[in-house]
Amino acid sequence: MIFYFSGTGNSLYAAKYIANNIHDDELVNMADSVKEGRYYYALKPGETCGFVFPVYFGGMPSVVAQFVKKLRLSSDEVPYVYALVTYGGKAGGSVQALQIALEKRYVYLSAAFGVKMPDNYVIMYNPATEEKAQQVLREAETDLLTAATSIIARNNPGVPHTMLDTVMTAGMQTAYRMMRKTASFTVDNSCIGCGLCEKICPVNAIEMYDYKPVWIKSECAHCVACISRCPAKAIQYGDKTKKRGRYVHPDLQVKQQTE
Numbered sequence: 001m002i003f004y005f006s007g008t009g010n011s012l013y014a015a016k017y018i019a020n021n022i023h024d025d026e027l028v029n030m031a032d033s034v035k036e037g038r039y040y041y042a043l044k045p046g047e048t049c050g051f052v053f054p055v056y057f058g059g060m061p062s063v064v065a066q067f068v069k070k071l072r073l074s075s076d077e078v079p080y081v082y083a084l085v086t087y088g089g090k091a092g093g094s095v096q097a098l099q100i101a102l103e104k105r106y107v108y109l110s111a112a113f114g115v116k117m118p119d120n121y122v123i124m125y126n127p128a129t130e131e132k133a134q135q136v137l138r139e140a141e142t143d144l145l146t147a148a149t150s151i152i153a154r155n156n157p158g159v160p161h162t163m164l165d166t167v168m169t170a171g172m173q174t175a176y177r178m179m180r181k182t183a184s185f186t187v188d189n190s191c192i193g194c195g196l197c198e199k200i201c202p203v204n205a206i207e208m209y210d211y212k213p214v215w216i217k218s219e220c221a222h223c224v225a226c227i228s229r230c231p232a233k234a235i236q237y238g239d240k241t242k243k244r245g246r247y248v249h250p251d252l253q254v255k256q257q258t259e
């Protein structure tokens, strides 16, 4: 069973890659579980359990934290549980944050993997260009293969981190809580009213009124899916995003075009 969360497709790709390679057929979207209040999951005998998600502010996305906080994982034996985090620059203390949260639910991490993937945080900086993204994605294939092989062999390469990472993650997570406000979202006239932003928001923070998105919650997960996947590049956050590029994993771009 693989629990995943993804805004712009990197972690979804990673979760699917691992699932295909280890022949695990159960992918669970943590955002859907939180929306539906589903927190009880049972592992089959011998089944591994993965948590795959992007690093946000050196730690876990809010959705992952909410999911793990209520998770009830049942298993007849001690399961092999792994974390696989995708990140643009540094994994920070994300794995340790997950580990602490899981232990409160009597779930114990056996292994952790970090995979550098294209940076997507358009709200803070210019995300990876297409050329850079292609290069990073090529390199990520090696890390994903290593992770899949290690999971099959039940190895634990670990994700390097220092005490400073743990301390910095605590501070950065405070910044994340303050940043997650939706008041700075706006929509340009270029919006074509397709409703994709409403459909893909993992926390149901967007509703369409008069063919335009309205942010109906004061906070969101800041996954940047709405900004990055809007086909008209119509969604902005503050005054910086208009001039910036957008990053979406190629598989998600293909999916969007065929929907």
Ligand SMILES: Cc1cc2nc3c(=O)[nH]c(=O)nc-3n(C[C@H](O)[C@H](O)[C@H](O)COP(=O)(O)O)c2cc1C
Residues within 6 Å of the ligand: 005, 006, 007, 008, 009, 010, 011, 012, 053, 054, 055, 056, 057, 058, 059, 086, 087, 088, 089, 090, 091, 092, 117, 118, 119, 120, 121, 221, 222, 223, 224, 249
């Ligand atoms: C809100 C937010 C915060 C982020 N913080 C970090 C960070 O602290 N360190 C880092 O290396 N990358 C950070 N990133 C980049 C993502 O972790 C990275 O691009 C990830 O692979 C995106 O995965 P996804 O496509 O599955 O959403 C951040 C991205 C977002 C949206």
Ligand code: SF4
Residues within 6 Å of the ligand: 187, 190, 191, 192, 193, 194, 195, 196, 197, 198, 211, 212, 213, 229, 230, 231, 232, 233, 234, 235
């Ligand atoms: S995804 Fe973009 S174009 Fe579609 S409704 Fe939302 S803002 Fe408008």
Ligand code: SF4
Residues within 6 Å of the ligand: 007, 200, 201, 202, 203, 204, 205, 206, 220, 221, 222, 223, 224, 225, 226, 227
């Ligand atoms: S409003 Fe946009 S950035 Fe916030 S959680 Fe929804 S899709 Fe992600």
